Amino acid sequence: MADTRPLLFFDSGVGGLSVLGPARALLPTAPIVYAADSAGFPYGLKSESEIAARVPALLGRLVERYRPRLVVIACNTASTIALPVIRAALDLPVVGTVPAIKPAALASKSRVIGVLGTDATVRQPYVDRLAAEFAADCTVLRHGSARLVELAEAKLRGDAGDPKEYAAIITALTGQPGGAGMDAIVLACTHFRLVEDELARAAPGVLLVDGADGIARRIAYLTQGQTWPEAPPPGIALFTRRDAGQEALIPALAGFGLERIDAL
DSSP: OOOOOOEEEEESSSTTHHHHHHHHHHSTTOOEEEEEOTTTOOGGGSOHHHHHHHHHHHHHHHHHHHOOSEEEEOOHHHHHHHHHHHHHHOSSOEEOOOOOHHHHHHHOSSSEEEEEEOHHHHTOHHHHHHHHHHOTTSEEEEEEOHHHHHHHHHHHTTOOOOHHHHHHHHHHHHTSTTGGGOOEEEEESGGGGGGHHHHHHHSTTOEEEOSHHHHHHHHHHHTTTOOOOSSOOOEEEEESSOSHHHHTTHHHHHHTTEEEEEEO
16 A cells, blocks of 8 residues: 655745755655745744744644654755754654755865855854865855845745846855855755746856755655655645735645645
């Protein structure tokens, strides 16, 4: 008999869809629950203590309701702050999302890389440790952008955004001392892959690096040998607050196979 337990993806908003996409490509019939903490959005402007208290409690309720086989924290901010607490609280595999500093450093020829994330992510000691371990010979410049998260959410609602805004966000990195030689930027927020084309136009010749494909491979590895339905059931998108902003996302969610909308 096929195992119908879902994969549970969690983010503050719709950024985690950039992780869901590659995961669906590897596991096309996997049942999916995508949970967005719209009532807590955006995480990047919250304190560490707020996130560390909020996310494990929410996930406990979600796991109780949907009984997933695996949880994906498709959010750099939540992962860099609360991942150990989440893993201690949940009795099932948890895959986190951390800034892809290692592959960016491996790819960089100029040895100047940028880390573009939320304000909360780029200030984390976890990022300091990744930079020290994998990019010790690089200049690592950081910029936190709450606006870029908003632009990504707006794009999924049909608003392409102003190219000047993307250019200004890139300049906030490359305009720092030493930034002119930057040849790789870590997209340290899952939202940012959703606007990768816009960022690439604002940063021609600069490699944009994120960890979504690696996370998808990790999910496939942790579930190898497990059974799946023969055909994918309708995916579930869940919001902790439902309003007009979420209604405008319905067409985009359907494109990711998320046909049913729930609330928590």
